[in-house]
Amino acid sequence: MSLIALAPGIFYFPGAVNSFVVVGRETDALLVDTGLDDSHARKLLRAVAEAGLVPSGILNTHSHADHHGGNAFILKRFPELKIFAPPLEDAVITHPILEPLTLFGARPPRELQGKFLLAPPSPARLAPEPGLCRMGGADLELIEVAGHASLMYAVRVGEVLYAADALFGPDALSKHPLTFCADSGLQKASAAKLAELEGCAPCYRVTAIPRMTWRGWWPSIWPPTSARPQRCWRRWTRARPASTNCWPASATLWTLP
Ligand SMILES: [Zn+2]
Numbered sequence: 001m002s003l004i005a006l007a008p009g010i011f012y013f014p015g016a017v018n019s020f021v022v023v024g025r026e027t028d029a030l031l032v033d034t035g036l037d038d039s040h041a042r043k044l045l046r047a048v049a050e051a052g053l054v055p056s057g058i059l060n061t062h063s064h065a066d067h068h069g070g071n072a073f074i075l076k077r078f079p080e081l082k083i084f085a086p087p088l089e090d091a092v093i094t095h096p097i098l099e100p101l102t103l104f105g106a107r108p109p110r111e112l113q114g115k116f117l118l119a120p121p122s123p124a125r126l127a128p129e130p131g132l133c134r135m136g137g138a139d140l141e142l143i144e145v146a147g148h149a150s151l152m153y154a155v156r157v158g159e160v161l162y163a164a165d166a167l168f169g170p171d172a173l174s175k176h177p178l179t180f181c182a183d184s185g186l187q188k189a190s191a192a193k194l195a196e197l198e199g200c201a202p203c204y205r206v207t208a209i210p211r212m213t214w215r216g217w218w219p220s221i222w223p224p225t226s227a228r229p230q231r232c233w234r235r236w237t238r239a240r241p242a243s244t245n246c247w248p249a250s251a252t253l254w255t256l257p
Pocket residue numbers: 062064148149165256257
């Protein structure tokens with residue numbers, strides 16, 4: 001499988017959780033999220049190499065295992081790479097046992113130590129503050145979108161927005177109406193903030209958020225029925241304003257947290 005171009009120098013690599021790849025100087029390639037496991041990481045590295053690029057850094061948008069589970073594999077091949085993550089999330093990525101430990105409140109049973117909750121450790125460091133920055137030779141904008149995780153960064157590069165798990169599409173919501181979230185109030189505020197962005201163009205499996213009505217559509221927690229998300233989605237498709245020019249797109253939009 002190859003990298004899929006979204007815009008010049010901006011790619012994604014599809015998977016259960018997709019990776020975002022931003023090209024910096026020459027062949028530098030910043031890898032944003034590394035997937036669940038070695039298998040995703042191996043395929044990602046192969047696709048990056050086939051594109052003539054060399055990994056120059058890793059940014060994990062948040063500390064859920066399906067977003068940093070490939071770090072350790074990539075570090076074996078590129079041990080000099082620096083891994084960046086938002087505050088708090090860097091600690092969990094460095095010490096992944098914190099994830100199931102926090103969920104269980106004590107030493108977690110084996111059932112909570114599978115790869116979906118316990119990725120291999122990798123040494124993460126603090127990412128820059130939200131705003132414009134250069135990371136791994138690539139220029140990008142970090143946007144704080146806390147709520148789904150304690151802290152999470154969306155990544156904007158030009159007209160492309162990688163929303164991480166700040167947005168979910170109807171497929172994911174109808175399959176899993178009750179999504180994980182650390183703070184539902186913050187999650188709604190973050191989604192609303194993304195809806196205010198200007199100048200993002202449609203790209204991959206896109207959704208758009210009607211700015212005037214989004215806040216009223218997303219309850220704190222989706223009711224545990226599959227009908228509700230679909231109904232909301234139909235409302236959206238009817239109400240979507242023709243002038244909507246901001247289409248937050250996420251390489252993980254249709255996937256689970
Ligand atoms: Zn997540």
